[in-house]
Amino acid sequence: MSREKRKLDHIKYALEISDRNTELGFEDVKFLHNCLSPVNPETVSIYTEVAGIKLATPIFIDAITGGTDNVTTVNRKLAKVAAATGLAMAVGSQYGTVKNKLSTKSYTVVRDVNPDGILFANVNALATPQHANEAVEMINAAALEIHLNVAQELLMNEGDKDFKAIVKNLKVLQDAITVPIIIKETGCGMAREQVEELMSLGFNCFNVAGVGGTSFPAIEGKRSKCKRHEKFADWGIPTEWSLIDINHLKKDGANIIASGGIRDGMQTAKALALGANAISMAGNVLKDVQKDVNKAIANINDQIDDLKDIMVLTGCKKVSDLKKVPLVFTGDTVNFIMSRGYDVAKISNKRK
Numbered sequence: 267m268s269r270e271k272r273k274l275d276h277i278k279y280a281l282e283i284s285d286r287n288t289e290l291g292f293e294d295v296k297f298l299h300n301c302l303s304p305v306n307p308e309t310v311s312i313y314t315e316v317a318g319i320k321l322a323t324p325i326f327i328d329a330i331t332g333g334t335d336n337v338t339t340v341n342r343k344l345a346k347v348a349a350a351t352g353l354a355m356a357v358g359s360q361y362g363t364v365k366n367k368l369s370t371k372s373y374t375v376v377r378d379v380n381p382d383g384i385l386f387a388n389v390n391a392l393a394t395p396q397h398a399n400e401a402v403e404m405i406n407a408a409a410l411e412i413h414l415n416v417a418q419e420l421l422m423n424e425g426d427k428d429f430k431a432i433v434k435n436l437k438v439l440q441d442a443i444t445v446p447i448i449i450k451e452t453g454c455g456m457a458r459e460q461v462e463e464l465m466s467l468g469f470n471c472f473n474v475a476g477v478g479g480t481s482f483p484a485i486e487g488k489r490s491k492c493k494r495h496e497k498f499a500d501w502g503i504p505t506e507w508s509l510i511d512i513n514h515l516k517k518d519g520a521n522i523i524a525s526g527g528i529r530d531g532m533q534t535a536k537a538l539a540l541g542a543n544a545i546s547m548a549g550n551v552l553k554d555v556q557k558d559v560n561k562a563i564a565n566i567n568d569q570i571d572d573l574k575d576i577m578v579l580t581g582c583k584k585v586s587d588l589k590k591v592p593l594v595f596t597g598d599t600v601n602f603i604m605s606r607g608y609d610v611a612k613i614s615n616k617r618k
């Protein structure tokens with residue numbers, strides 16, 4: 267199977283397969299309405315910071331594609347949405363392109379369309395420092411995303427299964443890369459223990475990318491036409507559970523991005539309330555731009571407006587205020603909180 271065909275397959279199946287949103291978890295979190303909100307709509311600020319980078323909006327378009335000239339049009343459309351909405355944007359993995367010295371057109375188009383935009387480069391955890399630096403330079407990226415995708419590689423026939431090498435190589439990258447690094451999952455979530463291990467290596471920005479939206483096990487199951495692989499379609503930690511888990515890190519100072527099935531302003535607000543500095547989205551934006559770029563722009567603008575309204579209704583003037591509003595937990599999330607040994611009332615009232 268050629269890399270080019272694989273990239274096209276990922277888009278094909280990501281468009282065909284629905285989100286796993288039964289697993290998302292945000293339906294188990296409720297805000298309490300603030301009937302004395304002191305916040306006037308025009309004073310709400312949604313400015314945030316991720317990995318030391320200032321973002322006008324706490325939402326960005328996450329890594330989707332690149333690596334064959336055939337997907338240049340997709341990246342051009344995504345970049346148009348990012349430029350029109352002012353969102354930062356990550357490109358898909360550049361690893362194969364820098365390693366095999368292939369055409370960079372499908373990535374550089376993003377910078378051409380959005381010359382002043384905030385862009386994130388993307389490589390896998392086995393990239394060398396030289397690969398990673400080339401990926402950053404290719405698009406003049408503000409940060410580097412390093413993706414973790416054990417489930418995908420495991421279930422992909424041609425996957426790289428040298429999992430033992432990951433942590434060792436991450437340390438090499440941590441020491442060698444000068445732009446901020448975001449360690450991201452790709453739809454299976456992150457647990458507290460692994461984030462603590464990554465923090466001990468010196469990383470401090472994490473994108474949980476939990477189960478709930480795009481599922482690479484489902485995509486790889488379809489690609490390989492293997493029924494056994496499809497059983498793993500819902501494998502992973504729901505996005506909301508990952509956020510709760512990471513609220514209990516032993517050390518402070520982690521920068522959290524929430525993703526994995528976040529599709530609207532309410533889920534965005536809940537993720538920010540659960541401790542995220544920003545949220546990112548991929549599968550839904552891909553689906554939207556393939557139908558209509560203007561509709562994709564309108565959907566994001568609606569999401570931003572809904573987030574601002576929720577901030578008014580909960581008495582929050584700035585994004586970080588959401589971490590202090592009371593939350594009520596129900597359903598399976600309460601079981602999750604208890605089985606991890608956490609205190610429901612404590613998280614309900616104050617999060618990191």
Ligand SMILES: Cc1cc2nc3c(=O)[nH]c(=O)nc-3n(C[C@H](O)[C@H](O)[C@H](O)COP(=O)(O)O)c2cc1C
Pocket residue numbers: 276277280328329330331357358359388411412413414450451452453475478479480525526527528546547548549550552
């Ligand atoms: C077609 C497609 C390709 C993707 N390729 C990459 C990739 O190359 N690198 C990466 O870090 N994540 C990749 N992702 C994962 C997303 O960045 C994101 O982490 C994941 O889809 C969960 O977010 P979502 O539920 O909003 O889609 C891809 C997602 C899609 C839909």
